[in-house]
Amino acid sequence: MVGGGRGAFIGAVHRIASRIDDRWHLVAGALSSDPERARLSAEDLNIAPDRAYSDFREMARAEAAREDGIDAVSIVTPNHMHAGPAIAFLEAGINVICDKPLAATPEQAQQIAAAVQASKARFILTHNYTGYPLMRQAREMIERGDLGEIRLIQAEYAQDWLTESVETAGDNKQAAWRTNPEMAGAGALGDIGTHAFNLLSFVTGLKVEALLADLQSFGAGRQVDDNAHVLLRFANGARGTLWASQVAPGNENGLRLRIYGTKAGIEWSQENPNVMTFAPLGQPKQIVTRGGAGLGTGGNRWTRIPPGHPEGYLEGFATIYTDAADLILGTGDGALLPTIESGLDGMWFIGACQRSSQAGGEWVSR
Amino acid sequence: MVGGGRGAFIGAVHRIASRIDDRWHLVAGALSSDPERARLSAEDLNIAPDRAYSDFREMARAEAAREDGIDAVSIVTPNHMHAGPAIAFLEAGINVICDKPLAATPEQAQQIAAAVQASKARFILTHNYTGYPLMRQAREMIERGDLGEIRLIQAEYAQDWLTESVETAGDNKQAAWRTNPEMAGAGALGDIGTHAFNLLSFVTGLKVEALLADLQSFGAGRQVDDNAHVLLRFANGARGTLWASQVAPGNENGLRLRIYGTKAGIEWSQENPNVMTFAPLGQPKQIVTRGGAGLGTGGNRWTRIPPGHPEGYLEGFATIYTDAADLILGTGDGALLPTIESGLDGMWFIGACQRSSQAGGEWVSR
Amino acid sequence: MVGGGRGAFIGAVHRIASRIDDRWHLVAGALSSDPERARLSAEDLNIAPDRAYSDFREMARAEAAREDGIDAVSIVTPNHMHAGPAIAFLEAGINVICDKPLAATPEQAQQIAAAVQASKARFILTHNYTGYPLMRQAREMIERGDLGEIRLIQAEYAQDWLTESVETAGDNKQAAWRTNPEMAGAGALGDIGTHAFNLLSFVTGLKVEALLADLQSFGAGRQVDDNAHVLLRFANGARGTLWASQVAPGNENGLRLRIYGTKAGIEWSQENPNVMTFAPLGQPKQIVTRGGAGLGTGGNRWTRIPPGHPEGYLEGFATIYTDAADLILGTGDGALLPTIESGLDGMWFIGACQRSSQAGGEWVSR
Amino acid sequence: MVGGGRGAFIGAVHRIASRIDDRWHLVAGALSSDPERARLSAEDLNIAPDRAYSDFREMARAEAAREDGIDAVSIVTPNHMHAGPAIAFLEAGINVICDKPLAATPEQAQQIAAAVQASKARFILTHNYTGYPLMRQAREMIERGDLGEIRLIQAEYAQDWLTESVETAGDNKQAAWRTNPEMAGAGALGDIGTHAFNLLSFVTGLKVEALLADLQSFGAGRQVDDNAHVLLRFANGARGTLWASQVAPGNENGLRLRIYGTKAGIEWSQENPNVMTFAPLGQPKQIVTRGGAGLGTGGNRWTRIPPGHPEGYLEGFATIYTDAADLILGTGDGALLPTIESGLDGMWFIGACQRSSQAGGEWVSR
Structure with a gap:
């Protein structure tokens, strides 16, 4: 380490x-x-x-x-x-x-x-949120067409810990480096926005073709963005938004993903990650649980304990490490692991948002 | 009538x-x-x-x-x-x-x-959603400064009934006129987007200064927008987004409002309108109920039955009619009623979104 | 009147x-x-x-x-x-x-x-809660066997308004007569327990054969029960509990019904009455909405507005009045209306609970 | 091991x-x-x-x-x-x-x-549920009087995996021994009822003085209880119920605890264990999160990651092991660890329920 x-x-x-x-x-x-x-x-x-x-x-x-x-x-x-x-x-x-x-x-x-x-x-x-079983389940469902053609993606990651300018307190080391442009490179965008961006890319398999961002630094004296509103256009014609914020009181780690296709929609929130809704058009919405009834083999593969016994953030993170072990030992293909490409994609996202916003909010293509 | x-x-x-x-x-x-x-x-x-x-x-x-x-x-x-x-x-x-x-x-x-x-x-x-007691309560709370200075507004109104092009079925009169450009003037934007726009304006008292919209018509052969992603800039420096969609499977009438200020945040959803969360920074989030404990006089004024007995859409609508009776009879000042100015504001919103989107997604100011 | x-x-x-x-x-x-x-x-x-x-x-x-x-x-x-x-x-x-x-x-x-x-x-x-569309929907589902044979019924109605002895305040007319043994006949049991009892009988069609009750008067000086724990045995072998309380802080009108059979379970809460879950064994739990997707004709019959626009307590109550009008005019058969038999059944419930509890908590049969 | x-x-x-x-x-x-x-x-x-x-x-x-x-x-x-x-x-x-x-x-x-x-x-x-941070937080809150005098305790643990008699399938080892009277000693009562009983005792510090149980074996041919309805009377005059079931479709591991005192109530569910509601009488209900705002030192002591990043079942279990290490090494006093007394208390609970039910549902005192 x-x-x-x-x-x-x-x-x-x-x-x-x-x-x-x-x-x-x-x-x-x-x-x-x-x-x-x-x-x-x-x-x-x-x-x-x-x-x-x-x-x-x-x-x-x-x-x-x-x-x-x-x-x-x-x-x-x-x-x-x-x-x-x-x-x-x-x-x-x-x-x-x-x-x-x-x-x-x-x-x-x-x-x-x-x-x-x-x-x-x-x-x-370590884009660890891709280790949540239901996110991998969602990816599988989308891949096999359960949602039809994807039209809409609403991603967000909202926190409130930088509502006040706590970085100036002197003793808040986490806040200090994360709001330092040289050490962090970006604010909410890099810290949590890239997680939302990576997760939506992982789950849908869709590529963002162009984006437009409106970034703000609400905290007094803050030198990096603490709120980002981003419009997304995908290669297949889908549209989306991504909202990343560290100044939204009442939000701890509100990473949420909503995806809608021609045949169904899914909704998931990281704070209660063992539950996802799946809404096939014209049928009642379903509550899909981690490892629970009716999933097929999908959701059970990356889980340690029976449904109803919640796994959390650490277990999702552990799955990344376990997949890494398998990849390195050759006992797995690491197909779901975030790679250097994910990393470069995230850097494009950050840079494109910054350029878009600096230009007053203009579309930036790949 | x-x-x-x-x-x-x-x-x-x-x-x-x-x-x-x-x-x-x-x-x-x-x-x-x-x-x-x-x-x-x-x-x-x-x-x-x-x-x-x-x-x-x-x-x-x-x-x-x-x-x-x-x-x-x-x-x-x-x-x-x-x-x-x-x-x-x-x-x-x-x-x-x-x-x-x-x-x-x-x-x-x-x-x-x-x-x-x-x-x-x-x-x-009849912007009827302003008749919901908790929306009036929220307006009062913001007016008296409970949220501090408003920084962020996330508004959305999502439905799924136009996911397929049901307007071509011939027998769906509601879908037919609402997707006819001459009769409706706009699609999701006019039908439900204006509700979200009116409601956020009503609750926050803030004026949108500029906006940028990305409209889509996903339904095959559809002549009006069925999805609208809109970025908002407010006169006081606040930022926001408004999402209106009629093609999001699993959403019936998902009108939701989230507002964050320097001191607190509130979140509300129309589908369970008797409950709102209020999150003062640094304190536990509170579940505020219609007419329930701790509201002061606010939430009780526009309600008919005790807390825990839900009032719904019709009761909120009724409050508009009752306020109108009071205004006309001179027994009330109608201060909370939507007026011609609300109507013109909504028309500006529709037109500005259409112009912005037709220009490929550019900022449009008042 | x-x-x-x-x-x-x-x-x-x-x-x-x-x-x-x-x-x-x-x-x-x-x-x-x-x-x-x-x-x-x-x-x-x-x-x-x-x-x-x-x-x-x-x-x-x-x-x-x-x-x-x-x-x-x-x-x-x-x-x-x-x-x-x-x-x-x-x-x-x-x-x-x-x-x-x-x-x-x-x-x-x-x-x-x-x-x-x-x-x-x-x-x-006027057992008004039987007018909620989803309760009538649940009754239909049980009648046609969607739940299989019913085994378990968990009913409760919890409030908190009598946590303190507000009836002694002098100006609380509602509390005063409802805690007066001569005027009310019973406390929580009669005021809200009979609602829960009536509703579970209405929805399941099952008859309580024997019960055992433990009643309490927690409020200082209170002369009627303010909390009732009741065990239920049904004619078909099903078991259940009914909890009625007016001293449970945080509960406004917490009328909840959970019913489990050999094939499925349903859960519903009065405070958000437009939603019910239906859990077929071995399949994901479904979110059934009032008038929403996949209900068949059932849930739509007693509703005025589209799904996602919540109806509440007053609309459910209105359905009782409308059914009564139809019955009286001969335009309906009033099959779902509570009758004198429902009333006598409720009186048996109150009396049996009181006798059981006075005997120290013994089983009382019909 | x-x-x-x-x-x-x-x-x-x-x-x-x-x-x-x-x-x-x-x-x-x-x-x-x-x-x-x-x-x-x-x-x-x-x-x-x-x-x-x-x-x-x-x-x-x-x-x-x-x-x-x-x-x-x-x-x-x-x-x-x-x-x-x-x-x-x-x-x-x-x-x-x-x-x-x-x-x-x-x-x-x-x-x-x-x-x-x-x-x-x-x-x-290893009564592992006592390791959940919010259960330890609740215990602290009750100990310091935040709820006033406790009056009511509603505990339940509902599952559905034994709705059908899967133990006869031959290949279900877990079901087989858990429904074998000699190996298990009791059914739902021992497997999950003792967890609920232990947890309510741990959190409230109250002693059950008498109980009355109605046990059932719904599963065809099943030799142990698969459903238990239990009335509880506590030494301080409080009343409660405990429901344990393995035949309630739609419940995975529905361990829930609701406690009401003269001043406030709390509600918690194991399936989303990072959240608890706290309802002080006459004030809005609060959403208390693990490690979140406004807890004082309490909830943070037994937690590894920031609020909003969920910890789950394994982390709660880990806390038991860590407390055990501290006790054995003398770096902690193990004050919160379940002991032989907890074990004997649980055995009394099982035996008393069985005797009560066999007598047709009679009160059994300590």
Whole structure:
């Protein structure tokens, strides 16, 4: 693991997720660039001192040289610190599991892409919401035509934690880097908008052809967007909207997806992810549960416990790690895993939204 | 009443709504332009034969001349047939209660506006959703600052009844006129989009300064929009979206309003209108019920029965009629009633969306 | 109307309900036993002075004698005042529409039953919740076997308005008579428990064979039950529970019905009455909406407006009045209307619960 | 671990739960009484061959003798197989974490209790639902008086998987032992009723003084109860009901708890466990989320990720394992852990219900 030392947030999530299905052990880390903090963090996590690095380049070199070297590295640093480690490990031939978005700038993204191209190692982006069983179920249903031709996609991801300018408080490390243009590259757009964008792409299989965005920074003194309204046009003629906001009081992690086709519609919300509605035109709406009645084999494949016993965010995340293990060991094809292409697509989304909005709200095509 | 004869839909709704609070009696009507149908429809409704007209002009003249002439006329014809009767009754000095949208074309709308200007009679537009107690409650809460400065408005009205091109079936009279450009003037935009637009304006008191629309006609051979995605910019800097659709399977009358300010957010859905959530930043979200605990006087004023006993669409509609009675009798000021200005605003909304979309999706300012 | 003068509650509800479908006009009343209050109340309601009575016996006599006498009388007095007027009007040959429960005591109930027996006039009890379209839909579904053999019935009606002993406040007239043993005959049991009992009987068509009740009076100084837990055994071997409470904070009018058979289950809640779930074993649960997709003719018959536009409490109540009009005019068979048998059944339920609980919680059979 | 070999269900759940917070490693097991199956199951789980036992007595002896012997054993066998291993490990001085209910018979339960009494080792029962953060939050709120004096408790746990007699199919191992009187000791009552009973006791801190039960076996040929209706009387005068059913179509794991006091009420459902409503009398109902706004320190203590990112069944279960680790290491007091007393209380509940029902439904006191 690179990043994820004391005081970090998402690193701990990755560690739990990787443990759930007992497919990974954490044995090495460059958990902080501060040597002392790296050492103490490694101690906390029972990493042997000789595999507790303070420099990711050294870690890549050393682990590549060991016979019992790591199978993969998790990169859980802020966005602007993805490219450096990703490239170092890819060049060392070590598989990379990287937090999203791909990078803070298009240039960094392209450098990673080049390194992926040049390396035999795998690159996996943790768009974890694609691990929710019902999202995979939805993808299957759409693929086999249950919704008919898709016409409409309404995606949103609303939070409220940046309603006030908490980043100026000094002690809010998460808020600070996520609202720093250089470290984050974008605000709500990159932090959560890319999740919504990735998820709708994953579930529908449709490509956005053009978009138009209206971005705002409502927080006093805020230097990145905290609200994004985006219109979407898809290659097949479908239309959609994507709303990402961190200033909508009452929303914790309101990632919601609604998809309507010529034959049926589906609706899902991340905060109660074990339930989805499926509405075939002219019939009563159905409540589809994770692993529940009538799903066929679909929804049961990525689930650990019986229906009615809720799985949550960590389990969905775990599925990404488990799929990654299968891909790396050759026991699975990783067909559902987010790749470098997902990452580049997300970077296009961020950049296109920013260009559209800076132009006063104009259409931007691929 | 003008319109609303046998086979009509909204006329019956107006009649029930007007009866609920026992403030109106239906005593005269030009229920159809077909004399025989007008006669039979009047008979159905116990209207005396001498007050059963087949021509609205004759009705306006005759009722104006009677000592016991009508206090007001309800106009419940298709959109392109609002201007004629509205102007006739206004000129005869008779108060007009008119279905929405104001008209099928901007020209018709201006003619009505001129007639309102020239007449001492009242003009009331039945944007009935403003009669829901919790929408009036929301308006009060926003007015007194409970939400702080408004930043975001997410409005939508989704239906599914035009997912297939049912208007071509021949026997679907409602679908036929509502998808006929000359009779309706617009599709989803006019039929339901104007409701969402009116409601968000009513509740927030904010003015849309500019908008950008992406309209679609998904139904095969359809000549009006059946889906509208609209970005909104408000005078105070707030941003919003409005989505109106008649092709979203699983949606019956999904009118939903979400409003977020610097201090709190509210969310409401028309299909379960006796409940609204209110989320003050940093506190648990509250479930506010119609007439329920903790509302102050607000929510109780426009309600007939105790909380937990649901009131619905007809009761909200009835409140418009009751307010209208009070306004006309001078026992109320009608401050909450939709007026000719609401109607003209709705016509601007329709026209601006159409112009924006025809230009490929460009911003249109007032 | 007998009762329902100034300051009364349920009388106004009956008046609105009777108006909604335009089948009744209020033309006479003994609205109060206080002559002055009767006169003023009649004036409020535009009842002609010669038909504003202060004595129900006089009213029964006079109206029976008039050629344009009333078609039916609504009795909306407290429970102990049902028998007197009901018998008087039945003896005068005038149809009676009576509020529930049938009476305050078994003796009164028997006297009414005898009068019904002896009269050619109709007797209808306003168990209004049977007028909700989805409850009639549920009844149809059960009748035609959609649920298989019924095994379990979970009924409840929970409120919170008597959590504190508000009846001692002096100015709470509703609380005062409803907690007065002589006027009400029972507490939560009679006021709301009989509604739940009637509704489950109506929907399932099953007969309770034996019951066991644990009644409580939690309110300080309260002389009637404010909470009732009842176990039910049905003739066909089904089991159930009925919970009625007026001391459950957070419940406004929480009337809920859940029914499970060998093939499927249904669940419904009065506070959002336009929605019901139907769960066929081994298939996804369905969201059945009032008048919505896939119902067949059932749910549409007793509804006024399209699905997604909610109807509420008053519309359900109106359906009882409309069915009553049809029954009296011979244009309907009144097959779904609550009758004197429903009333006697409810009185058995109250008495059996009281006997069971007084014995410390023993089984009581029919 | 004892039990939990190939083909078992709950063992895998315990293993995931124990891993989530990285506090336990599985290093030894008697996973099956069949030696070959024990060996293969151990291999699956990377247990060293010398610590893969086929006899739990041998395992207790051997592990007690090792310097690196296990810190605790998980017993995940069917109910009738709890006593044997529990006693063996307790006698060997090894801490025991045991699945619920405590045993299949009162005699077995007493034997375990005696062994706990005689041993210095800890005994922990995995009533995992007490690990849900909001249930611990509710307990805290009740303890500090937020609900006032508790008056009413409505608990239920409804499933539908035994609606048909699937245990006769031959290949349904879970259904087979759970409906076998000797292996299970009781049906729905033991399998899920004890969970509801334990949870209500945990949350309210109230003691059931007397109960009355009506048990049924609806499934054709079924030898244990599949539905239980139970009336409860608490020491403080509160009343309640508990409903456990495995024959209610549409219910997956419908564990629900509703508690009402003199000052407020709370409602919670296990299927969406990150949300609870709190209704202070006379104020709007609040939606309390796991870790969300306004909770004080309470709800955040037993949670891993931010509010709005759902935690589920496995995380709640993990909290039990983590608390157990803290108790055993002395880094926590285990105050919230279910103990042998919880187990004996559950056995009393099962036995009392059975005696009450066999007597035709009579009250049974402690």
